[in-house]
Amino acid sequence: MxxxxxxxxxxxxxxxxxxxxxxxxxxxxxxxxxxxxxxxxxxxxxxFRGAGFSSWHPLKLEMLVTTRFADTPQLHLVKMPGGARKQLTFLSEPARGGSFRPKHGDVIIFAQDTGGGEFYQLYRYDVADRKITLLTDGKSRNTGPRWSKSGQWLAYTSTRRNGRDNDVYMMDPTRPATDRLVIQVQGGGWSVEDWSPDESQLLLLEYISINEGYLHLLDVPTGRTTLLTLKTDEKFAIGSGRFAPDGKSVYFTTEVADTGAAKRSEFHVLVKVDLATRQDKFFTGHIPWDVDEFEVSRDGRGIAFITNEDGVGVLHLMNARTGKEVPVPKLPLGIPSNLEWHENNRDLAFNLHSAKSPSDVYSLDVKSGKVERWTESETGxxxxxxxxxxxxxxxxxxxxxxxxxxxxxxxxxxxxxxxxxxxxxxxxxxxxxxxxxxxxxxxxxxxxxxxxxxxxxxxxxxxxxxxxxxxxxxxxxxxxxxxxxxxxxxxxxxxxxxxxxxxxxxxxxxxxxxxxxxxxxxxxxxxxxxxxxxxxxxxxxxxxxxxxxxxxxxxxxxxxxxxxxxxxxxxxxxxxxxxxxxxxxxxxxxxxxxxxxxxxxxxxxxxxxxxxxxxxxxxxxxxxxxxxxxxxxxxxxxxxxxxxxxxx
CATH class of the missing domain: 3.40.50.1820 (Alpha/Beta hydrolase fold, catalytic domain)
Structure with a gap:
């Protein structure tokens, strides 16, 4: 030195x-x-330390959060608003993206890399005995794990084949030997967005750039794909996508103002496309700001989304059937993010941070309008x-x-x-x-x-x-x-x-x-x-x-x-x-x-x-x-x- x-x-x-x-x-x-x-x-x-929301427990009003007590962020369980943070993982490297197994809550999937190399491996954490099991090959980059609705299957992307292309894999994480390649793709920008309710299809995003992307439907049994969004000489950005709970339509964000005519919007709008008729319904064209993220409630009745308004984040709630917004309680001025509905269709979790507060985890009871703070991070x-x-x-x-x-x-x-x-x-x-x-x-x-x-x-x-x-x-x-x-x-x-x-x-x-x-x-x-x-x-x-x-x-x-x-x-x-x-x-x-x-x-x-x-x-x-x-x-x-x- x-x-x-x-x-x-x-x-x-x-x-x-x-x-x-x-x-x-x-x-x-x-x-x-x-x-x-x-x-x-x-x-x-x-x-200073902050906390970030990771996952609701599917059967209880409890949640996983990520925060740091020692040298690296780890997974913690919080059982009530303002409750103690019980540390679950004690690893030398950061634990990322913890997610409870749907319908059961007995397993948590999380990712970890070594030394900041971003070659993430997926791990299973068994809640009963706290055992941690490596699920992936230990060498390639494995990202974006998505649970199927039943909690039996996990889909994810991996560069395992050649170190370059983000192919799609799936497994039953309780039986890692079931791991299999679903489809080979070209490009490093592919991700799994969602499973269809009947678990026969995957919604895939092909990200080319901030200005260009495409959504595909993948038939899981056959590995065949169908292009869902336009591919023309004119390039359009596509954001995240989700199946509607009835499986008949898909929600996504895009800068397309009219998918039939390929007209461009200056900002990302929330769209719903009917899979049978390919007819579109635009929800947020009246808002002159980007929709940064959204989530549909488990019963399909409500949509929560966040707009980016001159840098400030604004939380919105909308009736999915009518497209009309419903009142949202006033939140502290800041940036909400990382939305997730609980299985009860009533509680909505999100992160919130501002100039005066590090990131903390909140929930909104959409029926009563009550906002509760689950974590209160330290400021030294x-x-x-x-x-x-x-x-x-x-x-x-x-x-x-x-x-x-x-x-x-x-x-x-x-x-x-x-x-x-x-x-x-x-x-x-x-x-x-x-x-x-x-x-x-x-x-x-x-x-x-x-x-x-x-x-x-x-x-x-x-x-x-x-x-x-x-x-x-x-x-x-x-x-x-x-x-x-x-x-x-x-x-x-x-x-x-x-x-x-x-x-x-x-x-x-x-x-x-x-x-x-x-x-x-x-x-x-x-x-x-x-x-x-x-x-x-x-x-x-x-x-x-x-x-x-x-x-x-x-x-x-x-x-x-x-x-x-x-x-x-x-x-x-x-x-x-x-x-x-x-x-x-x-x-x-x-x-x-x-x-x-x-x-x-x-x-x-x-x-x-x-x-x-x-x-x-x-x-x-x-x-x-x-x-x-x-x-x-x-x-x-x-x-x-x-x-x-x-x-x-």
């Missing part, structure tokens, strides 16, 4: 202290050693009422296009004067910054007096199909120019310091950080790149096989000479000589999406040109740090970096 000496005033402030040890699983280069006293000062901000002893809520800023970019950003400002009485700014750029690229709980980032606001700006540049989801496509293909750099507009907006604000601006982002947001430091080097103080793309050509070459074609659709096909030249030109690693501001690079060794080589070549390029770069790599992580001890070290190092290179 390489370490540089701490320079200047920071070094003087640390003389005489006992330096904290660096965990053996971390590679640390250029980062000053962190003293124990520093961690004590920040400790409360390291102890800090008062959530003191956490900052954002304001929404709207501005015009370089070409007059309207873009927006959520802005978190420190308390002005505690931090008067112009405040330094972190521009935190989302990934995706079709992600979206939303008014979410800031967690550890509250330290920047409450203790360092740093404002945080979360832009939604062109190409972000949530603002319509046209806006979503504005960074496609040869328009990739226009989204980087949007960051330039954000910088100019910051400079025009009386309470923000345009001379002290940093950029931070992960994954595609990491690319945006690097590209911004190339384009706007003289206007930035520093940047933090977390698992970011540094060269699109090497990224497309080295990303996992099952992802390559999916990413080509978004970023461009490097096999085309014109596109290859363009990707070569815009790749930040080829312009490292233009970056002379300090850079902090964070990477997981096992990242299947943005491979280790992307960060290593960027670090080398910066150093070859005499630049300042801190580098942190975790040997047991993938696309971001999931283990608390690693995330703690990353956060402490990030604070040191901003204290040294942003605040001064």
């Amino acid at each position: 390489k370490r540089t000496l701490i320079s200047g005033a920071l070094w003087l402030g640390l003389l005489g202290t006992t330096l904290a040890q660096v965990p053996d699983n971390l590679v640390v280069e250029g980062i000053p050693l962190i003293p124990p006293e520093f961690k004590v000062d920040i400790a409360r901000y390291l102890e 002893g800090l008062d959530p009422a003191q956490f900052v809520e954002p304001t929404l800023a709207k501005l015009n970019s370089f070409d007059g296009l309207g873009i927006s950003a959520f802005v978190y400002r420190p308390e002005p009485t505690k931090f008067p004067g112009k405040r330094p700014v972190i521009i935190n750029i989302h990934g995706g690229p079709e992600g979206q910054s939303r008014p979410m709980f800031q967690g550890r980032n509250n330290y920047f606001l409450n203790e360092m007096g740093v404002a945080i700006v979360y832009p939604n540049v062109r190409g972000s989801s949530g603002y319509g199909t046209t806006f979503l496509k504005l960074d496609d293909d040869l328009k990739r750099e226009d989204s980087v120019r949007d960051i330039g507009a954000i910088i100019q907006w910051i400079k025009a604000q009386p309470d923000l310091d345009g001379g002290r601006i940093a950029v931070l982002g992960g994954s595609y947001g990491g690319f945006m950080v690097l590209a911004s430091m190339v384009q706007f080097n003289d206007q930035l103080k520093c940047g933090v790149d977390v698992v970011g793309i540094s060269n699109f050509l090497t990224f497309l070459k080295n990303t996992q096989d099952y992802r390559r074609d999916l990413r080509r659709v978004e970023y461009g096909d490097e096999r085309d000479e014109r596109m290859r030249a363009f990707l070569e030109r815009i790749s930040p690693a080829n312009h490292a000589d233009k970056i002379n501001r300090p850079l902090f690079v964070v990477q997981g060794k096992n990242d299947p999406r943005v491979p280790l080589s992307e960060s290593e070549q960027m670090v080398k390029a910066i150093r070859d040109h005499g630049g300042t770069v801190w580098y942190l790599m975790a040997k047991d992580e993938g696309h971001g740090f999931a283990k608390k001890k690693n995330a703690d070290f990353q956060f402490l190092a990030t604070i040191l970096f901003f204290r040294e290179h942003l605040l001064k």
Whole structure:
């Protein structure tokens, strides 16, 4: 491991202290050693935790949730609103997606990978004796398990055949030897959406890109498929799908406004298609926002769905027969997600988080209107009422296009004067910054007096199909120019310091950080790149096989000479000589999406040109740090970096 000496005033402030040890699983280069006293000062901000809904028990009003008591999130049972969280799994890696067996509740299926590699394996947890059994091959990537209505069968997708294509498999998980291939497919974007009520069909989603997808009906006994949605020269996005409880129709979300005429809607609408007549019924065309998710009640009478309205999530309830909305009790302002109806058709579970609260699990009694909170996650002893809520800023970019950003400002009485700014750029690229709980980032606001700006540049989801496509293909750099507009907006604000601006982002947001430091080097103080793309050509070459074609659709096909030249030109690693501001690079060794080589070549390029770069790599992580001890070290190092290179 390489370490540089701490320079200047920071070094003087640390003389005489006992330096904290660096965990053996971390590679640390250029980062000053962190003293124990520093961690004590920040400790409360390291102890936030949230909870996420996983599954209702089919026979009782109890639920599975995922939360973290130690180093990784695990499955817990909660027996009543506000009840104790009883931990069920005690594993070194995160347990993901727990689901009770329908009609029985005696078995839980969950997924787990190793070291963040995302080669998920499916496991059976037997409630009676707590025994855990591996169900899949231990090597391939296995995702999206879906129980049949009776609880006998489990369908899922796997790359087992060739490491690239997401074929469909099924098994009786109480008898793993029954595992069998149902259908071979082409592409890594296939998923199992639902079983038909009679268990003779599977509803499959073929995801091509954020702008293109197709639903298929798979006949389980024969393996034959029937295309359910349009496939024309015009491409349309398709979201999740569900069978109606009577099996006669399918619900799904799409940007198609008229499936017969192939007319496009700017936003994702909820549609029901009759399987016999192929006639459509549109439910949400009057709402000028995307339907993010939906669930149909077990008896088919009610539909719950969530719209994304300028970044804020809004829960809706609708009568499935009439299509009319019914009143919903007012929820705390935030983002609901992960809907699931109980078998009783009365209780609806969901997650909710906001600027003032980490994710917690709630339920709504749709008959009485009563909302109950099942978990209350910890905030490290800090008062959530003191956490900052954002304001929404709207501005015009370089070409007059309207873009927006959520802005978190420190308390002005505690931090008067112009405040330094972190521009935190989302990934995706079709992600979206939303008014979410800031967690550890509250330290920047409450203790360092740093404002945080979360832009939604062109190409972000949530603002319509046209806006979503504005960074496609040869328009990739226009989204980087949007960051330039954000910088100019910051400079025009009386309470923000345009001379002290940093950029931070992960994954595609990491690319945006690097590209911004190339384009706007003289206007930035520093940047933090977390698992970011540094060269699109090497990224497309080295990303996992099952992802390559999916990413080509978004970023461009490097096999085309014109596109290859363009990707070569815009790749930040080829312009490292233009970056002379300090850079902090964070990477997981096992990242299947943005491979280790992307960060290593960027670090080398910066150093070859005499630049300042801190580098942190975790040997047991993938696309971001999931283990608390690693995330703690990353956060402490990030604070040191901003204290040294942003605040001064």
